[in-house]
Amino acid sequence: MIRPAFVSTTSRSSRSRLVTFALISLALSFFAGEARAQSRTIVLDPGHGGHDRGGVPRQRVGEKGLTLDVAQRLRRVLQENGYRVIMTRNSDVFVSLGQRVAIANSHPNATFVSVHFNSAPRVGANGIETYYYRRDSSSLAANIHRNVVAGAPTENRGIRRRGYYVLRRTRIPSVLVECGFLTNPEEARYALSSSYRQKLAEEIARGIRGVRAPVGKPLARDSATSPDVLPQPFNGPDFVRATPRSRQSARSSKSSRKKKSSTTRRTRSSSRKSSSGG
Numbered sequence: 566m567i568r569p570a571f572v573s574t575t576s577r578s579s580r581s582r583l584v585t586f587a588l589i590s591l592a593l594s595f596f597a598g599e600a601r602a603q604s605r606t607i608v609l610d611p612g613h614g615g616h617d618r619g620g621v622p623r624q625r626v627g628e629k630g631l632t633l634d635v636a637q638r639l640r641r642v643l644q645e646n647g648y649r650v651i652m653t654r655n656s657d658v659f660v661s662l663g664q665r666v667a668i669a670n671s672h673p674n675a676t677f678v679s680v681h682f683n684s685a686p687r688v689g690a691n692g693i694e695t696y697y698y699r700r701d702s703s704s705l706a707a708n709i710h711r712n713v714v715a716g717a718p719t720e721n722r723g724i725r726r727r728g729y730y731v732l733r734r735t736r737i738p739s740v741l742v743e744c745g746f747l748t749n750p751e752e753a754r755y756a757l758s759s760s761y762r763q764k765l766a767e768e769i770a771r772g773i774r775g776v777r778a779p780v781g782k783p784l785a786r787d788s789a790t791s792p793d794v795l796p797q798p799f800n801g802p803d804f805v806r807a808t809p810r811s812r813q814s815a816r817s818s819k820s821s822r823k824k825k826s827s828t829t830r831r832t833r834s835s836s837r838k839s840s841s842g843g
């Protein structure tokens with residue numbers, strides 16, 4: 566008589582233990598997933614350094630010092646929010662793109678964020694661009710981009726998929742943000758102010774933390790027709806989709822000599838950027 570009661574108690578308690586075990590496993594797998602989705606280790610990559618000043622030749626406002634300053638400010642903000650931060654450089658030294666990628670890949674649970682300022686032969690070119698290559702990096706790119714754009718007094722040039730070396734060769738989620746054009750006098754003036762660089766750092770940090778950006782700015786009108794952009798998925802109003810390069814070059818070969826030479830100039834400037842990583 567006791568026996569059946571005992572058996573039934575055991576089966577009840579083992580059932581409840583099973584349920585508890587299942588709930589704990591579920592919770593653990595949920596938190597593991599969260600940890601994967603939101604890495605707490607960030608590899609920060611200030612663009613250029615040492616003999617590599619960044620930007621275009623004879624550019625008056627240098628890029629390498631500003632990228633380092635924004636990255637150092639960003640490191641402080643991230644650390645205050647509990648992140649572990651690794652820098653690919655922390656002074657004015659040259660670090661090759663291969664070394665930057667190796668540093669990133671030696672932290673398999675990290676997220677890689679490269680900080681740059683833009684430049685163009687056209688003085689009027691302005692705005693914020695954010696790049697990604699890996700499919701798992703598009704939402705991070707969007708978060709960072711929308712936060713930076715919301716706070717920047719400039720154009721939204723869109724989120725673009727592009728095979729920059731540091732984005733293509735990293736085996737972890739990776740994003741490259743171009744924080745405005747130093748060849749544009751107004752944006753250069755902003756970039757030279759420490760309070761603006763602090764704002765940039767705080768906005769990039771908000772993007773990394775996944776904070777929802779305030780109401781977005783519409784995409785600048787000429788962004789979608791930029792010849793520098795590769796074809797990419799169009800999964801949001803900020804994602805720039807462009808005509809495939811092959812079709813563009815086929816079209817340009819039919820066009821006039823004048824048009825052809827201007828395309829060559831643009832291609833040359835864009836391949837320079839690809840090799841330097843933006």
Ligand SMILES: [Zn+2]
Pocket residue numbers: 612613619620628681682683842843
């Ligand atoms: Zn750069």
